[in-house]
Amino acid sequence: MRHGNKINHLGRKTAHRKAMLANMACSLIEHKRINTTLAKAKALKLFIEPLVTKSKEDTTHNRRIAFSKLRNKYAVTELFKEVSVKVGDRPGGYTRIIKLGNRLGDNAEMALIELVDYNTTYNVEKASSKKKTTRRGRKKSAESATQKEVENTESAE
Numbered sequence: 001m002r003h004g005n006k007i008n009h010l011g012r013k014t015a016h017r018k019a020m021l022a023n024m025a026c027s028l029i030e031h032k033r034i035n036t037t038l039a040k041a042k043a044l045k046l047f048i049e050p051l052v053t054k055s056k057e058d059t060t061h062n063r064r065i066a067f068s069k070l071r072n073k074y075a076v077t078e079l080f081k082e083v084s085v086k087v088g089d090r091p092g093g094y095t096r097i098i099k100l101g102n103r104l105g106d107n108a109e110m111a112l113i114e115l116v117d118y119n120t121t122y123n124v125e126k127a128s129s130k131k132k133t134t135r136r137g138r139k140k141s142a143e144s145a146t147q148k149e150v151e152n153t154e155s156a157e
Contacts, residue, residue, distance in 0.1 A: 007043075008039055008042065008043050010039060010040060010043060019071075020040075022070050022071050022072070024036065024040065024044050024047075025044060025048045025051070025069070025070055025075070026070055026071075026074075028048060028095075028115065029048075029070075029075045029078055029079050029083060029115075030074075030075065030078065032118040033113065033114035034112070034114075035100070035110060035112055036110070036111060037108050037109060037110060038108075038111040039109075041111040041112075041113040042097065044095075044113060045097060045113065047069070048094070048095060049092070049093075049095065051065075051070070052079070052083060052084070053092070053094075054066060055080050055083060055084035056084050056087070056088060058080050063076060063080060066079060066080070083115065086115075086118065087115075090116070090117065093116065094115060094117075095113055095115060095116060096115075097112070097113050098113075098114070100112055
């Protein structure tokens with residue numbers, strides 16, 4: 001029975017699983033989105049979210065914790081410099097998983113996992129603000145109204 005065992009082992013030994021998640025997390029930090037299977041994406045979400053939370057506070061201790069998990073100093077640097085600045089005001093939920101359908105070869109469920117603040121498709125209100133347009137006509141200015149009155153009186157005479 002697996003009571004209380006909440007981790008998905010992904011069919012791998014512990015060392016292989018930790019190395020795979022570290023590599024996937026480094027790729028996610030570098031590219032901001034990656035394609036993978038749904039099970040790996042869910043496992044990666046549990047792996048990366050606490051690290052992003054720790055990156056909000058830039059201390060030596062938090063950097064060492066992140067490096068022990070990621071094992072890549074360039075990924076740690078980018079996490080603490082770029083990603084933490086972008087997600088500074090967000091209280092959680094730094095990643096988004098989008099299901100893509102099944103893979104042709106083995107019919108595995110595929111998913112796209114991405115950092116939420118780096119997607120411009122869903123952040124339309126921040127990226128570009130449009131002017132509101134209405135279908136009804138605008139009221140005419142006072143000058144054009146007086147010009148028309150003058151023209152009407154001249155034509156009437």
